[in-house]
Amino acid sequence: MVALSNVSTVEELVAQKYIADESVTVQEVVTALIAKIGENMSVRRFERFAIENGIVQSYVHGNGKIGVLVELACEKQDPALAVIGKDIAMQVAAANPLFLNKDAVDNDALEKEKEIYRVQALNEGKPENIVEKMVMGRVNKYYKEVCLVEQVWVKNGDYTITKYLQEESKKIGADITVTRFARFERGEGIEKKEDNFAEEVQKMQGK
Incomplete structure (x- = not known):
């Protein structure tokens, strides 16, 4: 609809x-x-996705528990795009990336992560002259965790999503790019009321 x-x-x-x-x-x-x-x-x-050159692929996991939409841009229409799109959608469902790529990472969130890593390194007693290198190493690890195209492909641990797309692009003779995605999980964002246990006991005792 x-x-x-x-x-x-x-x-x-x-x-x-x-x-x-x-x-x-x-x-x-x-x-x-x-x-x-x-x-x-x-x-x-x-969410509603629409694209002229490419496809929009959907994937539903766990009897409707998680739903994903992925938009792939490609100048060539090829049946393989549907398979590739589903692979990427399954990745989104399983790995729950927060961003599409490094450029999409929220700067405030990134600076917060850097500060956490910096404090951790200093608390570990590392010399200040190598702390920054350690911070950048951990930032790169952070990218691999939260950016879709930087993630390790769940179906083949030897590939990142970027490498997978590069290989598939060669096969069909046209570049394939993930332009956006959306991931919905049942109950996500709904605040659940948690009763205080002590108050609950008091209510049961009529206090």
Whole structure:
């Protein structure tokens, strides 16, 4: 529905006519499901990708627990793109990268990481003249953990995602680039109320 209606907000989406039954809205369908299964649910967020030269590939993991969209740019249309897109989407689902590449890393977050590494190195008693080298080494490790194209490919530990894309680009004779991705995990971002245990005991005792 999101692909066809081109809505931009959740409010607009739930007000749309349901694609399988235009006599009801999306919100009315959700409300009916809540009544049927007895569990609360809501449409919380969505992403819409569109690309002229390339593909958008989706992947759903764990019976809907994690959903991923990946956008691949490529000047040549090739059936292999769907397989490559799924591989990248599975990587996103499994490794949970925070950024696409080094350039996308939030500068404030990076400086915070650097300061943590710097303090750690000094606390380890390392000479100040080599602390900066250690910091940069740990920053590079940080990039490999949080940047999609820097990550080790989960299906082949000898490849990074960048190397995998380079190899596949050679096979089809055109450059393949990941331009963006989105990863949704069920319950992510929902704050759960945690009752204080002592207060709970007091309530049970009628205090």
